[in-house]
Each structure stands twice: as C-alpha cells, then as structure tokens.
Amino acid sequence: MLIKSMSFTLALTLLSLQPLLADKYCVTCSPTSPQGTRPFRCEATTGGEIGLVECGVKNSGCQVTYYDGRVCGPGDCSYNRPEGKQNLKWCVFHEGCSVFDGSNRKPAEDVRSCCFHFQEHNDNAFCQVRKIPSEDLPQLIDEIAQEIPNEFQVAANFSWVCDHERQGARIHELATQRKLGEIRAIYGAFQAHNPNARNILAAVSDAGLMALVANNCPATASPGKPSRPERVGKPDKPR
Numbered sequence: 001m002l003i004k005s006m007s008f009t010l011a012l013t014l015l016s017l018q019p020l021l022a023d024k025y026c027v028t029c030s031p032t033s034p035q036g037t038r039p040f041r042c043e044a045t046t047g048g049e050i051g052l053v054e055c056g057v058k059n060s061g062c063q064v065t066y067y068d069g070r071v072c073g074p075g076d077c078s079y080n081r082p083e084g085k086q087n088l089k090w091c092v093f094h095e096g097c098s099v100f101d102g103s104n105r106k107p108a109e110d111v112r113s114c115c116f117h118f119q120e121h122n123d124n125a126f127c128q129v130r131k132i133p134s135e136d137l138p139q140l141i142d143e144i145a146q147e148i149p150n151e152f153q154v155a156a157n158f159s160w161v162c163d164h165e166r167q168g169a170r171i172h173e174l175a176t177q178r179k180l181g182e183i184r185a186i187y188g189a190f191q192a193h194n195p196n197a198r199n200i201l202a203a204v205s206d207a208g209l210m211a212l213v214a215n216n217c218p219a220t221a222s223p224g225k226p227s228r229p230e231r232v233g234k235p236d237k238p239r
Contacts (some may be wrong), residue, residue: 030156077127081140084132087125089144091115093152096188096199099145103207106139148203155216157197161190162217175213180206183213 088111091097097114099106112129119126132140148154162168167186174182191198201209230239 001229025058033227044074077124077131079128079131079137081136084128085144086139086153087119087122087128088112088115089148091118092144092202093094093200094195096202099141100205102206105138105141108141109134111135111141120190145203148200149208152196152200154200154204155212157191157200158212159196159216159218161187163220165190166220168218171213171217172219175210183209207220217233 090115092099092111095115095118098110099111112132115129117124119129125145162171167190171183171186174180174186188198189200204212
C-alpha cells in the first residue's frame with residue numbers, strides 16, 4: 001500500500017512538471033515586457049506562470065537562456081543627458097523627491113534612489129535615471145534645483161497660498177517658531193489640486209523657504225466668521 005502511495009505521489013509530481021518539460025519552446029518571455037527592461041514573467045505556452053525572474057534594469061546582469069538559443073534578459077537604453085535630467089526633475093517637482101535636508105544638499109545618490117521608486121512604472125525613464133554618470137549627478141541636481149523655482153513659479157504659487165487661501169498669518173507664525181515642516185505641509189495641502197505645484201518645495205531649502213515667507217507671503221489672516229453690518233435704528237416702513 002505504501003509503495004502504491006509513493007508511486008501515485010511521484011506520478012503527480014511528474015505531471016505537475018509536464019508543461020515545463022513538454023518541449024523546448026514551452027517557456028517564453030512575457031509579451032508584456034518584450035525587451036526584458038523590467039522584471040518579466042516566465043510562462044509556459046500550455047498556460048500557467050512558472051516563476052517571476054527578477055531581471056531588467058534593476059538587475060542588469062540577469063538573463064535566461066532557452067533551449068532554442070533565445071535570450072530573455074535585461075533591456076538597455078542609450079543614455080541622453082537632457083532626457084535623464086528631465087526624468088529626474090519630474091521626480092523632484094512632481095513626486096516630491098527632496099533635494100535638500102534642511103538647508104544642506106542631500107547626497108546625490110539619495111535623490112536618485114528616491115526617483116527609482118517613482119519611475120518603476122516607466123522602463124525608459126528608470127533606465128535613463130540609472131545611467132546618469134555618478135560624477136555628473138551632483139551637477140545635474142544643482143541645475144534642477146536652480147531651474148525649478150522659475151520654471152514652476154515657486155514664488156507665485158507660495159504667495160497664492162498665503163494671500164488667496166489666507167494662510168499668510170499662520171505661515172508667518174510658524175516661521176517665527178521655525179516649524180518649517182508644517183509650512184511645507186500647509187503649502188502642499190492647499191496646492192493638492194495642482195500636480196505641478198504641490199511638491200515643488202522639494203527643490204527649496206529651509207533657507208529658501210524662509211526667504212519665500214519674508215518676501216512672497218502676505219500675512220493675510222484666515223477668514224473668521226463674517227460679521228454682520230451694524231444696524232442703526234429701525235428701517236422705515238413703506239408708505
């Protein structure tokens with residue numbers, strides 16, 4: 001009885017391997033990633049996923065060679081500095097990858113690592129950011145930090161929150177207490193509707209933020225309950 005049970009178990013095991021061993025063409029690269037630029041799935045043509053192979057731009061040395069000689073491995077991109085810079089800049093102004101830690105510049109590789117997280121959905125952008133030369137990365141980030149304030153009108157957008165949204169008095173009070181994180185949070189909350197403005201303070205240092213408060217933030221108070229006009233006497237009755 002034990003022998004029969006073992007034979008049955010072995011038969012099931014071999015059956016489960018059948019799609020993989022069926023023929024030399026049974027495993028193919030997933031059509032969702034034909035160049036292998038992202039992690040791709042190995043699938044059996046008879047159906048069913050047989051594994052997830054972590055390849056692509058994150059593991060550039062990985063590849064899978066098949067019986068028929070095909071290679072499913074990492075894709076690559078031809079690095080273009082303006083394209084790499086634009087993709088990194090998007091991570092700063094749109095996704096909020098901060099260039100500064102207080103008033104000090106963050107390590108360049110920390111900014112790149114942050115960008116990897118937000119560019120995972122975009123094969124070419126991820127590859128372009130990855131291929132920015134390490135020796136050029138700090139200079140490129142300097143350029144980004146200098147360009148964003150004018151390109152995305154940081155001063156005007158900050159002033160809008162202070163004046164139009166009447167947060168100026170609150171922001172000035174927080175500035176005197178050096179609660180700059182709360183100022184950034186207020187700005188982001190009132191610019192949440194604008195994807196190209198809500199995170200642009202990621203390119204502004206704490207010293208730059210204090211300058212924005214001093215020069216571009218009218219100390220407008222939040223609106224209170226509107227007061228009613230004072231009634232003087234009783235209105236005349238119509239005749």
